[in-house]
Amino acid sequence: MIRINENYRKLQSSYLFSEIAKRVAAHQEAHPEADIIKLGIGDVTCPLPPACVKAFHEGIEALADETTFKGYGPEQGYPFLRDAIAAHDFQSRNADISSDEIFISDGAKCDTGNIQELFATDIKVAIPDPVYPVYLDTNVMAGRSGAFREGRYGGLVYMECHADQGYLPALPSEPVDLIYLCFPNNPTGAVISAAGLKEWVDFAKDNKALILFDAAYEAFIRDAQLPRSIYEIEGAREVAIEFRSFSKTAGFTGTRCAYTVVPKSCRAFDASGSPQKLHDLWNRRHTTKFNGVSYPVQCAAAAVYSPEGQDQTRELIDYYLNNAAIIRKEMLGLGFQLAGGENAPYLWINTGQDAWAFFDRLLTQAGVVTTPGPGFGRCGEGHIRISAFNSLEKVKAAMQRIKTALH
Amino acid sequence: MIRINENYRKLQSSYLFSEIAKRVAAHQEAHPEADIIKLGIGDVTCPLPPACVKAFHEGIEALADETTFKGYGPEQGYPFLRDAIAAHDFQSRNADISSDEIFISDGAKCDTGNIQELFATDIKVAIPDPVYPVYLDTNVMAGRSGAFREGRYGGLVYMECHADQGYLPALPSEPVDLIYLCFPNNPTGAVISAAGLKEWVDFAKDNKALILFDAAYEAFIRDAQLPRSIYEIEGAREVAIEFRSFSKTAGFTGTRCAYTVVPKSCRAFDASGSPQKLHDLWNRRHTTKFNGVSYPVQCAAAAVYSPEGQDQTRELIDYYLNNAAIIRKEMLGLGFQLAGGENAPYLWINTGQDAWAFFDRLLTQAGVVTTPGPGFGRCGEGHIRISAFNSLEKVKAAMQRIKTALH
Incomplete structure (x- = not known):
């Protein structure tokens, strides 16, 4: 008898976005004239940078001609893209990462x-x-949790992030093996200092743990003192894997390209306690279950590192950061405690009341859609996330409406 | 202590393609003048169909303009592509598959x-x-096997495919739960009749098993009597998942697009023996661990179903099938027993001798690269796979050289 992976039955359905959609639809139906502004979803709205568009088209032309046609590429990506990433995103910042990592x-x-x-x-x-x-x-799908009770899965260690610590997690007080960190953070927009990140690297080293560092929003960091990669921190090569994406950096959410860095010195341990290279394991996984990214997409991603691409993506990020600054200024002006909106596209607002009630107030009184915090975990109670991904005009209009509604 | 998935340590490294590359390089070094023809790899060589190229470019233009920009798409794919697939690949053949499957x-x-x-x-x-x-x-990675011994992993049921049964597997004589089938087959090129496939569907139904049906080479079927989808067989919707790809159909190996069909009535069982919908489980997996295919790539794939796309992809497949027919005729003429090369791009040659020795003979005496059968399993001993994916000129030249060398 073919039996299912029972762990899937532990998964809770996320009603967050469907519940949001339902409430928005109800409001729209009751007020057909309402011009709703969406600051809820973390999806980009600006078109692809022209340098990427050009390279994307050229990539297709290569596939259209027998003499330049590309079939299967290397599963790990083309050297032209891996080399550009290593040079621009790491080596230029004294992070010792080579292209084959x-x-x-x-x-x-x-x-x-x-x-x-x-x-x-x-x-x-x-x-x-x-x-x-x-x-x-x-x-949960892989069986690393117990059942779901009172809003949490058993067997996992939840690192709570509260306002009094600037929404940064504290070092675990119990032994843990695998640690997920994300900076700039989704959903809170919090960032971490080099000294703060060094504590995590040291913790991982001391506890033979591993850090999974999600830096998908790294491009939003403008403060030169902040680390943009965990590999700027001494010792991180042994204890951290980093994730990056072109989704937010260059508006690739519909184009699809990202990368993962697994240093050759990064280790985990086998049953006998001997260190094993995670680079070898990830390479085996990647070559067995993945067949490479579309060649024209890789061409488009590589164009991010051209001089034009660098200018254009910086301009793109600046645009969203300006939106974030406007939201931040207005929400602070209204007296809210918040995090994010600086070096990050998200703002995490302490609403001082029930998150869904506040969501409803913004929706019905200002016609603005946000994301209620509980969708991201129990510590999201009382908070909403506002996203800077929209046009400047709409962000300005949304903040004007919120000011009017809440004053 | 962060510990690895120990199952990865059971995996055997595949030396197949690196060993082939080593032998080819050695021959090339010894004979710098040798013009080697590669009929080894299962990768396409013809450029993308013009209809796909055009739609691919148009998809990019949509991303280049703020008013038509696409961010995250549906993880399951855009309706325009799912609808075209359901209509053309299934409903037109009386296979009852809807686009949301x-x-x-x-x-x-x-x-x-x-x-x-x-x-x-x-x-x-x-x-x-x-x-x-x-x-x-x-x-093996997921822990469903024992250790590797004498060429095989413990705990798995190997279904042997031999010449006397036309390289088709026989129904298992012991109870099994999950059955992998691939037709037209890689590596043998064997195809299965509707009656033959019906036996497997009935077996799965009778044994509460599930069939994973890999139909990546379906486009090569020209015999109208042969099933192109397992869903042409009565009862298959309950017991089979089918995999398809644009890789070989439309030359997308470097473009990347494929699809999987999970009928809503397809079931597996939970620990208590109750049926569970695999559609729900796959949807959960797909939406949790995948974020959709690049929008311009989906545009290119949908163009396969336009009238021009249908003509052009048929022409593309005809080109490779003509190559396959030439290889088949010549190898039969040389007295070899073989399978494939009809309704399939691969030929499986019974060499009558050691596979690697025969591989070396073709390489050194004819300058032709093939794939030794043992790379695909123990039953590949004594066989080589020849691929029809190359230009007509090179295929003709290769066969002429093989004839000269072996005669």
């Missing part, structure tokens, strides 16, 4: 979801709360 | 590799020998 993929969601396959099922996993739900769900 | 992905390798996550780890898995190694390796 970079694995090109079709998304950070896929990579952060698949990486847990490399590890034993009975390890202890530490996950922040609030959190991007993929870290949680993929570990 | 189709999941667009970036490759059949990914899907055939990931699908096993839905099942319990202690099920009994039946895999053909010879076989596409991904089926095997992904089950």
